[in-house]
Amino acid sequence: PLAQLKDPTLLKTDALIDGQWVAGTERFDVYDPATGQKLADVAKLGPADAERAIAAANAAWPAWRNKTAKERANILRRWHDLLMANQDDLGRLMTAEQGKPLPEAKGEVAYGASFVEWFAEEAKRVNGETLPTFDNNRRLLVLKQPIGVCAAITPWNFPLAMITRKVAPALAAGCPVVIKPAEQTPLTALAAAELAIRAGIPAGVLNVLTSDGPGSVAIGKVLCASDVVRHLSFTGSTEVGRILMAQCAPTIKKLSLELGGNAPFIVFDDADVDSAVEGAFASKYRNAGQTCVCSNRIYVQEGVYEAFVQKFAAKVATAKVGNGFEDGVNQGPLIEEAAVEKVQRHVDDALAKGGRVLTGGKRLGGLFYAPTVVADASPDMLCAREETFGPFAPVFKFRTEEEVIQLANATEYGLASYFYSRDVGRIFRVAEALEYGMVGVNVGILATEHVPFGGVKQSGLGREGSHHGIDEYVELKYVAIGDV
Numbered sequence: 001p002l003a004q005l006k007d008p009t010l011l012k013t014d015a016l017i018d019g020q021w022v023a024g025t026e027r028f029d030v031y032d033p034a035t036g037q038k039l040a041d042v043a044k045l046g047p048a049d050a051e052r053a054i055a056a057a058n059a060a061w062p063a064w065r066n067k068t069a070k071e072r073a074n075i076l077r078r079w080h081d082l083l084m085a086n087q088d089d090l091g092r093l094m095t096a097e098q099g100k101p102l103p104e105a106k107g108e109v110a111y112g113a114s115f116v117e118w119f120a121e122e123a124k125r126v127n128g129e130t131l132p133t134f135d136n137n138r139r140l141l142v143l144k145q146p147i148g149v150c151a152a153i154t155p156w157n158f159p160l161a162m163i164t165r166k167v168a169p170a171l172a173a174g175c176p177v178v179i180k181p182a183e184q185t186p187l188t189a190l191a192a193a194e195l196a197i198r199a200g201i202p203a204g205v206l207n208v209l210t211s212d213g214p215g216s217v218a219i220g221k222v223l224c225a226s227d228v229v230r231h232l233s234f235t236g237s238t239e240v241g242r243i244l245m246a247q248c249a250p251t252i253k254k255l256s257l258e259l260g261g262n263a264p265f266i267v268f269d270d271a272d273v274d275s276a277v278e279g280a281f282a283s284k285y286r287n288a289g290q291t292c293v294c295s296n297r298i299y300v301q302e303g304v305y306e307a308f309v310q311k312f313a314a315k316v317a318t319a320k321v322g323n324g325f326e327d328g329v330n331q332g333p334l335i336e337e338a339a340v341e342k343v344q345r346h347v348d349d350a351l352a353k354g355g356r357v358l359t360g361g362k363r364l365g366g367l368f369y370a371p372t373v374v375a376d377a378s379p380d381m382l383c384a385r386e387e388t389f390g391p392f393a394p395v396f397k398f399r400t401e402e403e404v405i406q407l408a409n410a411t412e413y414g415l416a417s418y419f420y421s422r423d424v425g426r427i428f429r430v431a432e433a434l435e436y437g438m439v440g441v442n443v444g445i446l447a448t449e450h451v452p453f454g455g456v457k458q459s460g461l462g463r464e465g466s467h468h469g470i471d472e473y474v475e476l477k478y479v480a481i482g483d484v
């Protein structure tokens with residue numbers, strides 16, 4: 001699939017440190033999850049390379065910090081324009097290594113680029129404050145300054161957007177960055193880095209450390225332990241988030257964590273059922289269920305339960321599974337064997353505990369899994385507690401608003417949640433009662449660049465996107481001036 005890139009020079013397989021492409025002494029393979037075919041071998045870096053990248057970023061920091069906000073904004077704007085000008089090629093790279101259907105991949109390129117555009121604009125609005133004084137001889141100021149060298153560890157499910165959502169605000173604020181992309185999807189990250197160079201991001205300001213699984217763990221240790229690295233932003237599993245948080249404790253590093261979810265999707269009796277079916281489908285089956293905001297548990301009130309499950313299963317049965325490069329496909333492969341096995345484990349468990357399969361329920365060969373709907377789900381099932389991260393929708397029946405709020409909140413996660421209702425009082429009550437960082441009401445898709453994305457409880461710390469997103473990369477400094 002990569003033979004058809006319009007600009008073949010975007011296929012980069014070396015890592016980037018201090019503006020130099022680094023081949024490394026070892027390599028690791030990247031595969032197409034749809035075919036199992038090897039796509040490329042990529043530089044496998046280790047801890048010493050991570051130290052070098054941190055030093056390069058630190059050396060590049062003063063000149064980057066001292067550019068005017070407008071100069072940084074102009075460079076970011078050029079990066080955005082180049083990402084969009086190469087949307088087709090970036091989409092191809094992404095579909096090849098990640099599996100999501102090509103139109104969805106191109107959509108992610110636009111979504112990923114939108115963070116660069118947004119933070120190019122926000123760079124110019126990092127405003128400090130002057131405060132009322134408590135003494136006429138003093139003046140009180142609040143400065144906003146870039147935090148310093150930032151590290152970003154990113155997942156495979158959004159190979160571009162999870163990078164730009166962290167890197168763009170850091171760069172906008174005046175911070176250099178060291179990125180460790182997921183081992184499954186380094187090609188999109190490296191192509192984006194090549195475009196960053198073309199946009200004029202100086203050497204050392206943006207570094208990309210590629211590695212395989214064990215190499216990633218070793219690099220992660222260096223990034224966490226470094227006292228030059230002042231901030232770590234991570235998107236991935238809650239389990240790995242806990243490890244990184246512990247590893248960052250000795251240096252009291254600032255953290256932004258975007259971790260797992262277990263999103264409830266609630267349909268009340270007063271909902272527009274057809275609209276809820278569309279929303280549930282969009283929310284559940286985007287990226288074949290492999291996003292942290294995908295609904296994991298669908299709760300439907302008894303009055304509309306049968307109507308909803310029948311219509312929803314009929315809709316899911318129309319999904320087209322296949323290689324993401326094929327026309328009309330909207331469900332690609334899962335990322336790896338372990339992901340397929342987890343979905344099967346959740347489905348088997350649900351069936352053993354009384355679930356009723358309405359569609360799907362089986363593997364389709366390779367890493368493909370049939371989009372699945374199981375009705376009559378119950379709280380004792382694995383899918384009620386764990387994030388499935390795949391194309392399996394369990395549907396639970398409930399009776400009262402009070403009951404469903406309690407069920408929805410009965411999880412350690414708190415990222416996205418959704419509900420459908422036409423009752424304005426209920427909309428306010430339920431939106432306020434859900435213990436989640438994000439609530440979609442009568443919508444199944446929430447994310448865009450200018451809203452604060454993030455979770456509560458064990459779904460993470462901090463917010464990405466919006467005008468709040470840059471705060472994570474800025475330190476406040478209080479200055480009191482006396483003898484005025």
Ligand code: ADP
Binds near residue numbers: 156182183243
């Ligand atoms: P997923 O379940 O989405 O694969 P992970 O949390 O395992 O998510 O991985 C997300 C990112 O974290 C990837 O870039 C991966 O290489 C990295 N990673 C995984 N384990 C560690 C670790 N122990 N230390 C540092 N990085 C890690």
